[in-house]
Amino acid sequence: MTELILIRHGETDMNRELRFQGQVDPPLNAVGLEQARRLGQRLAGAMAHGLYVSDLLRTRETAAPIASTLALPGVPDPALREQAFGAVDGLTAADIQARWPEAWSRWTAFDPLFAMPGGGESTHDFHARVMSAMSRIAAAHPGQTLVVVTHGGVLDMVYRTALGLGLSGPRQSDIPNAGLNRVRMPVAGPVEILDWADTRHLADLPAQPTYDQKKVLAADAE
Numbered sequence: 001m002t003e004l005i006l007i008r009h010g011e012t013d014m015n016r017e018l019r020f021q022g023q024v025d026p027p028l029n030a031v032g033l034e035q036a037r038r039l040g041q042r043l044a045g046a047m048a049h050g051l052y053v054s055d056l057l058r059t060r061e062t063a064a065p066i067a068s069t070l071a072l073p074g075v076p077d078p079a080l081r082e083q084a085f086g087a088v089d090g091l092t093a094a095d096i097q098a099r100w101p102e103a104w105s106r107w108t109a110f111d112p113l114f115a116m117p118g119g120g121e122s123t124h125d126f127h128a129r130v131m132s133a134m135s136r137i138a139a140a141h142p143g144q145t146l147v148v149v150t151h152g153g154v155l156d157m158v159y160r161t162a163l164g165l166g167l168s169g170p171r172q173s174d175i176p177n178a179g180l181n182r183v184r185m186p187v188a189g190p191v192e193i194l195d196w197a198d199t200r201h202l203a204d205l206p207a208q209p210t211y212d213q214k215k216v217l218a219a220d221a222e
Contacts, residue, residue, distance in 0.1 A: 002138035003145040003194070005048065006181040007066075008152050009058040010035035015177060016209050019092050021058075021151075022085035028061045035178035035202055040065025042180070042201040048072065049144035052137055054080035054151060062178065063149040070147070079133035082151035083126040087118025093211075112167035123167045130157040138185035155181060162191040173197070176208050 010032030014021045028036060039062065048070050053063040055076040063074045088096045088103065097104045106114045115122040121129075137146065152175045159173045160166065162183060174197040175181075182194040 001143065001187070002141050002185045004134070004138065004183050004185055005043075005046070005145065005147045006155055006158065006183060007039065007062065007147065007149045008155055008175055008177055008179060008181075009054075009056075009062040009149060010039075011177045011208065012058050014090065017092065018209055018211050019090055020085045020088055020096070022082050022089035023056065024090045025057045027057050031206060032058070032177065033061070034205065036062045036065050038201045039178055039180075040069040043147070044069050046070065046147075047145055048147050050141055050146045051075065051149070052077050052080065052146060053149045054078070054082070054154075056081055056151075059149045059151065063147075066147060066149065072147075074149070077133060077137070079129055079136075080148065080150040080154060083123070083153040084119065084121040086116040086120030088116050088120070110168045110170065126153065127157045127161070127167055130154050131161055134158060134185060134191075139187065142187070152177075158183060158191060159193070159196070162193045164190075176202070178202060 010028045012021065012026045012032055013029045014024070014026050016029065043066055051063060051067055051070065051072040051074045053059050053074040053076050055078050060074065060076070067074045088100060091099070100117065103116055107116065112123040137148065155175045156171050156173065165172055176197055176199050180198040181196050184192040184194060
């Protein structure tokens, strides 16, 4: 049994603009850098044996204060990247609806086998990549506690897996920037959620931007 402290990266300007960030590579904005600093403070004294990080810039910047606090090198892992959205990477929902209406319709139908045009990754393939990476990382550290700095979509895949939600509906969980999420990964058996979306260390910072898939669906239905 391995415990994972899962962290979504801090805020970027693209988060603030509610863009599909995917695998484009912006830095943290000023709020995101402060979120990262507070994560470092919050995890001071934590018993952690390793630090794994998506290789994108926003996750590496988020992990830097944690690495300093815990005296652990961040191990970059491309398998922890966000879902690839192909041609719509970097666009807002309104942009996608205007430029790729058919793709938007398929996306909001939550077909797990659909991939955005231009090299996008289906949710089915994304889920397989994420859970393979989580299992591989956990298996390399039996009985230990690891910090994993990654992306919102990655955490959504873990949450769905733990609760058996499937891949064909909208996101059911809050996944705030720089929140703390704890799960247990067994060698065999279901993932167990210990804590989710803990943002006590961010309480006085500006309200976070939220891309709410349920609200998007409701707006499309009007």
